[in-house]
Amino acid sequence: MTKRRPKTSRKASGQERQAGIIATAASLFAARGFTGTTTREIAKAACCSEALVFKHFPTKRALYAAILAEKVPLTELLTAVEDAAKKRDDRLVFTMLASHRIRRGADPTLLRLLLFSALEGHELSNMFFKNQHRIFYDYLAGYIEQRIREGAFRRVDPLLAARSFMGMLAHHRLLHEIFRVPAHRSPEDCVESYVNLFLDGVQAGTPATRKTRS
Amino acid sequence: MTKRRPKTSRKASGQERQAGIIATAASLFAARGFTGTTTREIAKAACCSEALVFKHFPTKRALYAAILAEKVPLTELLTAVEDAAKKRDDRLVFTMLASHRIRRGADPTLLRLLLFSALEGHELSNMFFKNQHRIFYDYLAGYIEQRIREGAFRRVDPLLAARSFMGMLAHHRLLHEIFRVPAHRSPEDCVESYVNLFLDGVQAGTPATRKTRS
DNA sequence: GTTCGGTGAGTGAGTAATTACTCACCAAAA
């Protein structure tokens, strides 16, 4: 993007350039997908020649793969959640997860990149999905399972419950970021509502008017 | 795909051909997206020449637009749900919706087409989304609002509640159809679980251990 | 301080293949 060392030296270091190309290419791929983005566009956006892009990455696919591989799993969030989980503060656990997803799932390119790679069927998309999302489900399902054993939650299917919670959040982002549905309430309100809805549905104690069919 | 009237006559009627081209193109667009699909592939899959495709549709985009426009809103489902809604059978209402989404949301191309069109930012994607999905939210939000007024549901945000329910279902399909996550339970079980989870979270009567923060 | 050669950053001008799209033309119905 921005040219470093504009006067004293006109050359960027190899690492700088490579990082710059990855960053600009990532936003282009996120906006238009793999097939929808040309190497010429990438070079232009990165302020260099096409030839230089291919000096750094042997093929367009290799550049794409480097981008997907660069995004690291969100372990720091899970370790933060771990504290709340140890205290068995259900509300805090789910609020932290929801809050991260809705308010700070900040990088808007990530969701688009993830969807595009899955839709376009790239080999790395599985790994990408695993690093970026699956880790949540597994963790959450484990927590829910434990809370069921402790009698705090109803006997729901842990994995399905985890997915339904993450589903509410993922769908929320999908609606707003991809389908451009305007928000009618603040993110904080949404987080609270989702958490309430979920906890009321899953916490033990007083099952609401339950008429079990079949 | 298959050649009609193979012996007696080698020419298909214009309407037949057009419908055939739309059908085959739809599955290709759903599989590879708009930019990822070539008119040559479409012609080959439709067993005709590229020139004929352009006889029926002036541009590739026009063909794509015809496909998106062809998919009609699912009003028949909503009228079926209407009966259950009149009887105030909450469980049936939500089970019907979930069941349609998870078990009979049969057309797998629809979801991919919808996502691709939204991601690739086509003009008609808004209308497509509205016809295919938004109608559910609006209807559901209306029903929930009414049930709240009647005291059957808690005072939740109707639109947010509707979205969280549809979100669970949409995410379910997304995981399985796009991200190829293997199902670990039968569709019927999933439907029941989702409905239980949601109704317990939203139905009035006995709010489960509710500690309202802030 | 100047010169010199080596190295890595960087590019203009290609290439062959593919793209959406066209046109002159044909053949079978009507």
Add this chain to the structure above:
DNA sequence: TTTTGGTGAGTAATTACTCACTCACCGAAC
């Protein structure tokens, strides 16, 4: 004969990718 379904062989533009080449910089010999 006219109309309609259908095509082979294009075209200009775009695609990913290559190659011969220049330029800036740096350390060292002069």
